[in-house]
Amino acid sequence: MAGDGTIGKACDVLEQVAAFGRPVRFAELLESSSFPKASLYRFLQSLTNQGMLSYDPDRQTYSPGLRLVRLAHSAWTQSSLAPIARPILDALSLETGETVHLAQLDSSQVLYVDKRNAKNPVEMYSEAGKVGPAYCTGVGKAMLAFLDDDLLDKAISQQSFHRFTDKTLTSEEVLRADLVRIRERGFAMDDEEHEPGIICVACPILTSGGRVLGAISITGSTQRMDFDQLKKWVPRVRRSADQIGAEAEAWRFPEGRKDRMQAS
CATH class of the missing domain: 1.10.10.10 (Winged helix-like DNA-binding domain superfamily/Winged helix DNA-binding domain)
Structure with a gap:
């Protein structure tokens, strides 16, 4: 700095x-x-x-x-998606019984702003307030995939590409190829890329103009499910993401600065 x-x-x-x-x-x-x-x-x-x-x-x-x-409380209330998304996360958690994450981009990293634990919780890194990598998490890749080209270039240049597991994406080329697939199908997947045994599906939260506000995901453990079981929730996650995006626009969610990666 x-x-x-x-x-x-x-x-x-x-x-x-x-x-x-x-x-x-x-x-x-x-x-x-x-x-x-x-x-x-x-x-x-x-x-x-x-x-x-x-x-x-x-x-x-x-x-x-x-x-x-x-100041942190004021920022959480005014700039975080968490207050707007709370009832939507509650409903999604109740319906699926799985771990639900809400995240935003902060200086090209993932900031977890809210979380709902599964009925049968699984120990994992993510907690509200924690910061994680964008290139190997479902919510991170869901947001990266829908950034404008200049913002995406900047975000990718700031990724560490540290290998967390054998499945971590460790190069810009591989990540960009995955982001193309994510944009085409509309959702991202984390196939044990950040933590062994942890998988998730995630959808971006966008404005009507396509600006990235955040992402929402459902996360599970490979000990009790596979991607076929997890992906059945994608339409439900997408509806939740769309609802949060619409609510955020209705409440005039702050536009933010482009150099903050379109996040608050």
């Missing part, structure tokens, strides 16, 4: 603190920080003074501050 100056650096520090998922000491932050000790300390002090971070003098730890919590 060098081009964003001080604000970008401060945001990097905020993300670093939040990534620990617990109160964190200065020494721990310094170990993984790209900033010199004095600079890191200065950013932490400024963020604490502004209420973006909270400092516990007894434990000598930093954690997200209440001001940041208020």
Whole structure:
């Protein structure tokens, strides 16, 4: 974030603190920080003074501050699809009994904004608030496939193509070929590409003009189902995606900036 100056650096520090998922000491932050000790300390002090971070003098730890919590709640309410989609996700979860995910693109990555667990939950990476890769998840590929060419080029250039499983798509060429198929059939599949034993089908959430707002998926485990069983839910997932898209437009969902990958 060098081009964003001080604000970008401060945001990097905020993300670093939040990534620990617990109160964190200065020494721990310094170990993984790209900033010199004095600079890191200065950013932490400024963020604490502004209420973006909270400092516990007894434990000598930093954690997200209440001001940041208020801003996050406001962003979730105004820019996330989650409040609009909640009753639709509830209905889909009740009907299918499977795990349901709602996601949006955030800087070319997948941000899970809501989730409903299956009747018989299966342990998996995704949770609301977590960030995951776009190139090897159903929701990620469903969104990538429907981006405009310039946005897609940028998004693909920012993928790591790390191999998570033997089935992970690990090159731009293979990913682009899969995205063509996804666009043609209207839905994406994750065939154990991110996690062993986890499969899913996903549909994009689009505006009437075709702009990508997010994606919704149904996820299952290969221990108790195969793709033939999972794909029977595609029409239902598509209807849910269309309904969320229509609701979002009715509520004038924020257009967002193109350089944020058409996501909030």
